[in-house]
Amino acid sequence: MRSRPSFVTDAAITRALAEHWKPVAEIAYLPWGFGAHHWRADDLFVTLDQLVPRHTAESLESTYASAAELAAAGLSFVCAPVPTRSGRFTVDIGAGALSVTPMLNGRSPAEDEVDKPAILAALDALHRTPPPAGLRHWTPRVGADFADELRARTAEPWTCGPLAEAARTALADRADAIKRWNDRYLDLAASAAARRDSWVPTHGEPHNDNQVATPDGLRLVDWETLAVAPRERDYADLPGTAGLDPEMVELFALDWRLSELREYSDWFSAPHTGTEDDVIALEGLREELAS
Numbered sequence: 001m002r003s004r005p006s007f008v009t010d011a012a013i014t015r016a017l018a019e020h021w022k023p024v025a026e027i028a029y030l031p032w033g034f035g036a037h038h039w040r041a042d043d044l045f046v047t048l049d050q051l052v053p054r055h056t057a058e059s060l061e062s063t064y065a066s067a068a069e070l071a072a073a074g075l076s077f078v079c080a081p082v083p084t085r086s087g088r089f090t091v092d093i094g095a096g097a098l099s100v101t102p103m104l105n106g107r108s109p110a111e112d113e114v115d116k117p118a119i120l121a122a123l124d125a126l127h128r129t130p131p132p133a134g135l136r137h138w139t140p141r142v143g144a145d146f147a148d149e150l151r152a153r154t155a156e157p158w159t160c161g162p163l164a165e166a167a168r169t170a171l172a173d174r175a176d177a178i179k180r181w182n183d184r185y186l187d188l189a190a191s192a193a194a195r196r197d198s199w200v201p202t203h204g205e206p207h208n209d210n211q212v213a214t215p216d217g218l219r220l221v222d223w224e225t226l227a228v229a230p231r232e233r234d235y236a237d238l239p240g241t242a243g244l245d246p247e248m249v250e251l252f253a254l255d256w257r258l259s260e261l262r263e264y265s266d267w268f269s270a271p272h273t274g275t276e277d278d279v280i281a282l283e284g285l286r287e288e289l290a291s
Contacts (some may be wrong), residue, residue: 008095064089067223106214138229141259147182159173167268
């Protein structure tokens with residue numbers, strides 16, 4: 001997130017690191033990404049995840065443990081979490097779940113700089129690896145009643161922040177399209193579920209921002225979205241990849257769009273103040289509705 005969190009201090013992060021990983025001398029907030037909060041602490045990259053709506057504490061722990069297992073199995077591109085002294089990978093600090101990875105020496109490529117052969121090779125290796133026993137399976141991120149509930153929620157003005165009405169009217173104006181997307185999504189999800197024996201480990205969001213080009217080669221970060229799923233889940237940002245099922249490609253395009261709409265509707269129907277993150281979120285909402 002661009003904005004520093006108001007609900008936790010750098011001192012609290014530093015204490016948690018010393019208690020569960022190791023003492024650090026310097027810590028700095030990093031206004032990177034969107035969805036989680038990040039710090040650099042000496043040679044560590046620190047992430048504070050909010051569990052809802054994607055995870056429970058147990059599912060996030062098992063997801064990061066599975067990423068570590070994949071790295072240990074020889075997938076060198078997996079930038080896996082560092083275990084705590086107790087062997088866990090996440091720590092509940094009250095304000096969210098804290099995790100740590102090594103700070104990488106490299107940079108994320110722009111969209112037009114992506115090394116497509118390298119990312120395709122990494123995904124192929126991931127998809128050929130047996131899934132760790134504790135790894136969760138993908139499930140639809142919105143239910144059958146999502147569109148109808150959203151239509152009802154947007155029927156009356158939202159007064160909880162400066163961007164609330166702009167978000168509400170944008171959603172209300174596309175209610176019919178959202179209903180069509182929701183219905184199609186559930187049909188495709190049912191088709192995918194009928195072929196669960198062909199599902200594989202998937203990263204979930206291997207786009208350019210989650211790729212880091214290092215002197216030792218490509219590394220993939222942010223394994224919070226790791227799940228067993230149809231392989232097409234990993235190819236939304238790699239158009240033209242051969243051998244994909246077009247219906248499964250469509251499923252995961254809708255999976256992204258509808259889950260984003262759910263999160264943005266929750267965001268703007270709750271109190272907010274118009275921060276930089278709020279402005280970015282409203283633009284993201286409009287982009288998804290224009291798809």
